[in-house]
Amino acid sequence: MSEPVFTFRLATPDDAEVLQAIYAPYVETTVTFEYVAPTVEEFRQRIIDRVSVYPYIVCEEDGVPVGYAYASRLYERAAYAWAVELSVYFAPNHRGRGMGRKIYDKMLSLLKLQxxxxxxxxxxxxxxxxxxxxxxxxxxxxxxxxxxxFKNGEWRSINHWEKQIGDFSCAPEPITPITELDPAKVQEILNA
Ligand SMILES: CC(C)(COP(=O)(O)OP(=O)(O)OC[C@H]1O[C@@H](n2cnc3c(N)ncnc32)[C@H](O)[C@@H]1OP(=O)(O)O)[C@@H](O)C(=O)NCCC(=O)NCCS
Known part of the structure; x- marks a missing residue:
């Protein structure tokens, strides 16, 4: 049997069904603080709301989506415009195969470029x-x-992790939306 081929691409609203299917089982666990899984239509709207500004990356194994990661703004107030929060989910039998690291690597490169x-x-x-x-x-x-x-009958704690990926020596320019980055550069990062 040949080795599986993993590839990465940006998500589109058409990914809603397959990505919702990866995410929904985790709503039963404490990994996410949502109580009720979003419908496919709600999930589609979430994708639409994000893809015009931040990276939303799908990982495929032999052309089939097996995981995804996206960035969203950390907080709404103006001064937080350069801070994002990440979310990442792989289907259970695709975890622990190094793809979390790979998708994060691509995510961080794209965010830096923005x-x-x-x-x-x-x-x-x-x-x-x-x-x-x-x-x-x-x-x-x-x-x-x-x-x-409070999830699944118990109080829950979270670890808050942070990585600094930019220059703090001067005032920032507004971030560049993902849709306005050089498409060749974006593709190069996704293919790397
Ligand atoms: C969390 C998650 C995204 C990590 O992605 P992954 O592809 O499984 O992780 P990787 O194989 O890239 O491994 C990343 C690191 O975690 C370690 N790791 C992976 N699975 C592990 C496990 N079950 N227990 C302990 N360490 C583990 C790896 O050894 C690696 O560390 P190293 O590079 O220092 O050796 C993935 O497991 C997942 O989708 N989990 C369910 C959903 C979830 O928890 N999402 C995150 C919400 S905050």
Whole structure:
């Protein structure tokens, strides 16, 4: 049997069904703080709301989506415009194969190109795979927010990870939306 081929591309609203199917089972767990899984239509709208500004990357194995990662703004207020939060989900039998690291690597390169300065990850405790992913990618554990959520009958804490990816010596230009980056450069990062 030949080795599987993993590829990465930007998401489109047409990915809603397959990505919702990857995400929905995790809503039963404490990995996400959502109580009710979004419908495919809600998921489609979430994709539409994100893809015009931030990277939304799909990982495919032999042409079939097996995981995804996206960035969203960390907080709404104006001064936070250079800070994003990441979300990442792989289907259960595609975890632990190095793809989390790969998708994060591409994500960080794209965000850097956009002019984003800090990248954040919020990881429910315990989630050793996600904590290890953030640690391995050079994120720093900034805080544990204790009992910040209630899910599946218990109070839950989260680890807040941060990675600085930009220059802090001067005032920033507005970030460049993903749709306005050089498409050849974006493709080069996705193919790397
Ligand atoms: C978290 C997740 C995205 C990580 O991606 P992944 O492809 O499984 O991780 P990788 O194979 O790239 O491994 C990344 C690091 O985590 C470690 N790791 C992976 N799975 C692990 C596990 N189950 N337990 C402990 N460490 C683990 C790897 O050894 C690696 O560390 P290293 O490079 O220092 O050896 C993936 O496991 C996943 O989708 N989990 C379910 C959803 C989820 O928890 N999302 C994150 C919400 S914050």
């Amino acid at each position: 002019g984003v300065r800090t990248v954040h990850g919020k990881v429910t405790f315990p989630n050793p795979a996600s904590d290890k992913l953030h640690n391995a990618m050079g994120f720093k554990l900034m805080a544990t927010l204790e009992n910040v959520g």
